[in-house]
Amino acid sequence: KLQLKHGSHRVGKRTDAVMAKWRGYGLGQFIHWGLYAIPGGEWNGKQYNGAAEWIRSWNGIPKSTYDSLIYKFNPVNFNAEEWAATAKQMGAKYVTITTKHHDGFCLWPSKYTNYTVANSPWKKDIMKPLIDAYDKQGIDVILYFSVMDWNHPGWRYDIKTKEDSIAFEGFKQFTRNQLLELLTLYPTAKGLWFDGTWDKSWVKQAAFADELETEMRKLRPGLIIGSRFRADENGKRHFDSNGVLMGDYEQGWERKIPNKIEDVHGNDWDCVMTVPENQWGYNKAWKGHIKTTNELLEMTAKCVSLGGNFVLNFGPQGDGAIRKEEKQLAAQIGDWMKTNNEAIYNCEYAGLEKQDWGYFTKKTGSDKLYMIVFNVPVSGALKVKLPANTSIGKSYLLAQPAQLLNTEEISGTEYFIHLKNTAAGKPFVVVLEPNAKKGSGNTYDKAKT
Numbered sequence: 001k002l003q004l005k006h007g008s009h010r011v012g013k014r015t016d017a018v019m020a021k022w023r024g025y026g027l028g029q030f031i032h033w034g035l036y037a038i039p040g041g042e043w044n045g046k047q048y049n050g051a052a053e054w055i056r057s058w059n060g061i062p063k064s065t066y067d068s069l070i071y072k073f074n075p076v077n078f079n080a081e082e083w084a085a086t087a088k089q090m091g092a093k094y095v096t097i098t099t100k101h102h103d104g105f106c107l108w109p110s111k112y113t114n115y116t117v118a119n120s121p122w123k124k125d126i127m128k129p130l131i132d133a134y135d136k137q138g139i140d141v142i143l144y145f146s147v148m149d150w151n152h153p154g155w156r157y158d159i160k161t162k163e164d165s166i167a168f169e170g171f172k173q174f175t176r177n178q179l180l181e182l183l184t185l186y187p188t189a190k191g192l193w194f195d196g197t198w199d200k201s202w203v204k205q206a207a208f209a210d211e212l213e214t215e216m217r218k219l220r221p222g223l224i225i226g227s228r229f230r231a232d233e234n235g236k237r238h239f240d241s242n243g244v245l246m247g248d249y250e251q252g253w254e255r256k257i258p259n260k261i262e263d264v265h266g267n268d269w270d271c272v273m274t275v276p277e278n279q280w281g282y283n284k285a286w287k288g289h290i291k292t293t294n295e296l297l298e299m300t301a302k303c304v305s306l307g308g309n310f311v312l313n314f315g316p317q318g319d320g321a322i323r324k325e326e327k328q329l330a331a332q333i334g335d336w337m338k339t340n341n342e343a344i345y346n347c348e349y350a351g352l353e354k355q356d357w358g359y360f361t362k363k364t365g366s367d368k369l370y371m372i373v374f375n376v377p378v379s380g381a382l383k384v385k386l387p388a389n390t391s392i393g394k395s396y397l398l399a400q401p402a403q404l405l406n407t408e409e410i411s412g413t414e415y416f417i418h419l420k421n422t423a424a425g426k427p428f429v430v431v432l433e434p435n436a437k438k439g440s441g442n443t444y445d446k447a448k449t
């Protein structure tokens with residue numbers, strides 16, 4: 001084990017109530033909104049092929065022209081209550097909102113730069129009404145913050161000269177000022193989701209970032225900060241030089257999902273996902289593969305089955321309205337969640353052998369198991385392999401708890417659960433109520449069909 005001054009300061013999961021609540025969210029919403037939503041991936045009729053929120057980095061639009069978009073920011077259809085209602089309808093338990101993306105435009109009236117909503121035609125703070133609206137819906141708020149800031153004169157990709165280091169010192173203070181400002185202005189925010197921390201300039205700031213993280217946690221006890229904020233003194237990111245997770249949860253799962261429990265190394269984690277292949281900010285062209293409701297439900301189930309949260313991205317339009325396709329997805333996901341959220345909220349990795357029909361989740365603090373079924377076998381029988389000396393008490397569809405399912409013991413701890421209806425056409429949940437220890441006299445009760 002290496003002696004580290006700025007490595008991880010905790011081994012293993014946090015055990016406090018705030019983190020336990022985060023662990024049980026299951027489903028979240030991501031919001032990417034800012035000046036990039038105005039061009040929406042297009043400029044002078046030409047399409048930008050990258051992610052819409054990166055359009056400033058394209059040589060198809062002069063940087064100064066992009067930066068002048070601040071004078072066009074006037075989202076007349078912005079309605080914070082509508083955004084929060086959409087998240088509520090979807091069944092999201094938390095939301096991560098961009099306060100400042102890489103372009104440096106601040107959705108709050110920061111006093112440390114002029115590049116904010118205060119100097120746009122809109123003038124007003126966007127973050128406060130949003131946070132209030134989500135709080136009112138009982139949806140916890142996490143603030144997305146990009147350290148990399150293309151607008152700030154002190155930003156550097158690396159520090160090579162004396163001038164660089166002087167400029168970057170100013171940038172570091174600016175970053176600290178903005179983060180303390182956000183925590184002070186929005187005290188109900190539960191955490192910070194950092195991005196834009198991969199460049200050498202920031203990776204070299206192990207001591208500064210470590211002290212800043214400590215200062216933020218002191219200012220806001222319980223604050224949740226992911227693994228992407230800071231590197232250790234050897235430049236190691238996400239996991240320190242001893243392989244210990246930095247921060248409170250792993251932030252590595254961006255547009256990808258772990259396949260097996262070993263991939264998550266016993267840590268908390270979230271997966272953040274775009275609806276199109278790779279667009280976070282609003283893109284007029286709703287093109288390429290657009291994930292369907294069933295795909296997104298399967299991603300949600302897969303994440304929860306491996307102990308993580310699934311965070312689905314919305315990219316509101318430049319005028320502040322949420323596009324109809326995203327509203328439809330929120331409604332369809334919400335429909336499914338209304339019936340089945342018991343298998344998602346406050347659930348965790350069940351520790352069972354994965355079967356082809358779908359994903360197991362287990363209710364935290366209980367033995368109750370859920371089978372989230374996406375692939376009904378032609379046999380109509382779902383195979384379950386329980387751990388040694390457990391057995392199935394009863395099983396039933398979450399949607400029809402009174403109708404017990406025929407549970408057939410194959411051998412030892414293997415069972416077939418026989419479905420009545422094998423043409424569900426959409427994902428559904430089977431509940432398993434395991435019996436107490438087998439061999440303690442009571443064998444499992446054959447389902448009384």
Ligand SMILES: COc1ccc([C@@H]2N[C@@H](C)[C@@H](O)[C@H]2O)cc1
Nearest residue numbers: 032051053054195196254272280
């Ligand atoms: C390949 O490099 C990047 C860098 C930043 C991102 C940003 N992270 C996502 C959460 C979005 O904010 C995206 O712009 C994506 C890919």
